[in-house]
Amino acid sequence: MSAYSILAKYYDRLMGDFDYRGYTEFIRDKLGREGVDLACGSGEMTIALAKLGHKMTGIDLSGEMLNVATLKAKSAGVDVRWARQDISQLELAHKVDFIVCVCDGVNYLSYSQLPSFFSKVKSYLKSGGVFIFDISSEYKLTRIIGDNLFCEDYDDVTYVWSNQLGDGYVDMELDFFERLEGDIYKRVEESHRQYIHTRDQLVGLLEKDWTTQIVDGETFRDADVESKRLVFVCNLA
Ligand SMILES: C[S@@+](CC[C@H](N)C(=O)[O-])C[C@H]1O[C@@H](n2cnc3c(N)ncnc32)[C@H](O)[C@@H]1O
Secondary structure, eight states: OOTTTTHHHHHHHHTTTSOHHHHHHHHGGGOOSEEEEETOTTOHHHHHHHHTTOEEEEEESOHHHHHHHHHHHHHHTOOEEEEEOOGGGOOOSSOEEEEEEOSSGGGGSOGGGHHHHHHHHHHTEEEEEEEEEEEEOHHIIIIIITTOEEEEEOSSEEEEEEEEEOSSEEEEEEEEEEEEETTEEEEEEEEEEEEOOOHHHHHHHHTTTEEEEEEETTTSSBOOTTOSEEEEEEEEO
16 A cells, blocks of 8 residues: 555554644744645644644645545634645645645655755745755664564554665555454555655755754754754755
């Protein structure tokens, strides 16, 4: 199964400890009126920003994630435009004030896709625009996630997430055991590949066109070598 086709159903539950509130607080004073959330997934950040009054578009490759996002926006009573697109081939109808890409979207792009991705993002920002994205750090992907196994057990589903560290990427196999009734489960699988990008690689790609601040994605203070998430706040140079 393709990435997020099954996970979409459980994504928000598994993301319970991700600090969207702290993230929103950190970015909210950096944003103009209209924005795009790339690899928006189930729309948690898109909807949070729409609730703050921003005119938002959420873009994702997974139709299943966009379905979840659409329902959530409806029940939150916010108006968001959703589009299914591969962000490596980004196409927007017009320029916007800000673009965000939260929680690993950039880890789904290979290093060779990044120069054209960053240049497309730049081309869709108005003058003075800001681009904010984060990555799971090299430290997290190589020391914590890579070659490791994680499990969660709920009443309705048990899932096993096993990872294999490759040369510059981590291959992730997710097995879901969905309870049908009693002790009868259905097994469904999907796989993901996340690319490892170092801080220096990204700085090298960004330095020509952007002025960049990098912070730790948990504390929103200075990042260090053991930061698990790095947030890049990029202003057009
Ligand atoms: C970890 S989720 C993050 C979702 C959301 N931004 C959040 O903060 O919860 C990564 C998302 O990236 C999307 N994605 C991966 N590769 C993509 C691509 N090439 N184009 C668009 N979306 C992509 C996946 O479908 C998934 O929804």
